Amino acid sequence: MYNLKIDYAEGAHPAILDQLLQTNFIQQNGYGIDEYTIKAKAILREKMNKEDAELFFVSGGTQANLLVISFLLRPHEAVISANTGHIYANETGAIEATGHKVIPIESKDGKLTPTQIKQTLVTFQLRPHVVKPKVVYISNTTEIGSVYTERELQDLSVFCKAEGLLLFMDGARLGHALTAPKNDLSLVRIAELVDVFYIGATKNGALFGEAIVFPNPQMAVDFDYNLKQKGALFAKGRVLGIQFLALFEEDLYFKLAKEANEMAMKLAQAFEEKGYSFLVEPSSNQIFPILPVPLIQRLQEKFDFYVWKPINTEYAAVRIITSWTTDDLMLDVFISMLNE
Template identity: 60%
Template sequence: MYNFKNDYSEGAHPRILDKLIETNLIQQLGYGEDDYSKEAKSILKKKIANQQAVIHFLSGGTQTNLLVISFLLRIHEAVISAKTGHISANETGAIEATGHKVITVETSDGKLTPNDVTTVLKEHALAPHVVKPRIVYISNSTEIGTIYSLAELEALYVCCQQQQLLLYLDGARLGHALTAENNDLTFAAIAKYTDVFYIGGTKNGALLGEAVVFNRPELAVDFDYAIKQKGALLAKGRVLSIQFLTLFQDDLYLELALRANSLAMRMAKAIKDKGYSFLTESTTNQIFPILPKSVIEALLINYQFYIWKDIDSDYAAVRLITSWATDEKQVTNFINDILNS
């Protein structure tokens, strides 16, 4: 059975493995003080056009969200998220376990708007009897495959600035967002219109790893203490930085994401040609077609994917994800099976 459940079933891009082997016996300092970390951070600062940014490498997305959000919030403060947001739906209450409330917002497309934010603020105005919203959490791409436009991100950032809120962007699939066919954002624009964001490696060619970027250095003061205290400061920090160095020395990071998107769009076109609709209008590597349950049962014989949501007694939405390493032949096979269903 071929796996369309996620974009991290494979290991790492061969160039990363080659670089890890090439540098394996070169002695380096630990805990992120190695030369590779310094070089990777330098490259990323140029990519985002912010030489003042503070960058740290962490192991995974949930770990990054937990560390950043709990570090930035005071004991009475909370974070705003779409109900579909990863911190709300898929992190086992990690944020709540630190004593901070996740205030969720129902959305149709997984994205937050300034109106959503101001509505939450009005609902939490009875100080000191309610939690105080402090961080707005978004992801790009979202958990349902949609992306933010430049205008949307800028408007949300301006709203946050006006309301003394911090805007934090989860970039677990940032590469896929930036290479989507309808994208008009850049790394530099994201650095300009967020306070903190991270660049996901785990879901785009790395063995593991995320690069968290504090665009305002004053927000990052003592963050290294939090990393260490939470057990996230790797002695062999080079394992993370070498991967980002390899992904960003040229355009490999975006090339891998573009490949994943292209394969997903091939599948989406075939599904549309067959006459089926979609739960969301995704242009990234996650697509959510609504299929007859009889077709779903037939497809599950040869493919693994998630049944996302029941639509009615006869139809359900499924989630299909492609990766940097997805086998094109398997995509072709899936398309043929859909068209012949």
């Protein structure tokens, strides 16, 4: 059974394992003040053109979302999310467990617009009887593979500033967003437009790890307390720092994400040539073709993937996801089964 269900089915890129091995017996300080972490942060600041940005390395995406949102919100405040957003649909109520409401917005493409958020704000005006929306949570790529354009992100940024809202971007698959065929954003531009974001590595070659970024250091004052209090400050912080150093020193991060996207586009083209449609337009390494149920069952004999959403009794949308290590020959087998 070949895995097209997740993009972290393997361990880590050999370059990361090599650096972990080569530095294994070199003594370093703990808690993220080792030389590797310091250097990795310097490289990321340079790539973002934000010399004073504050960065914090943590283990995973749910942890990053929990840490950031719980830090940004006062007790009576809430976060707005697309109904497909990870904090709403996939994190076991992690945000609610901190005492904060997640306000969902119905979204067909996984993205949010100022108009949608404005309509939501109108329904939360009965002060002090309702929570106060304060953070807007978006993902890039979204949970259904779509990608924000620069114009879309700029419009959100302007709107949020005007409304006194904070804009937070989940970047669990940010590498895939920034190397998507139609992408026109950059790390530099994202750092200019959002209040907080993170750079996900777990799903792009690392053993684990996300880099939380506060472009404005004033927003990160005392965040280290939150990190420690919630059990997210690694004693062996070097393990995270080394991974980001290996991924960004020579832009391996973007190379791996681009390879994953190219594998997905290969499959998307094959589906299109067979006349199949998609739940959302293929944009990155997650694609959602709508297939006949008998074909899905036949493909599942050799490939593992999610049946995402039933369309009717005859068709369903599935999620196919590719990674930096997806086997091109296995994709040829998959494509050949479309013709059987």
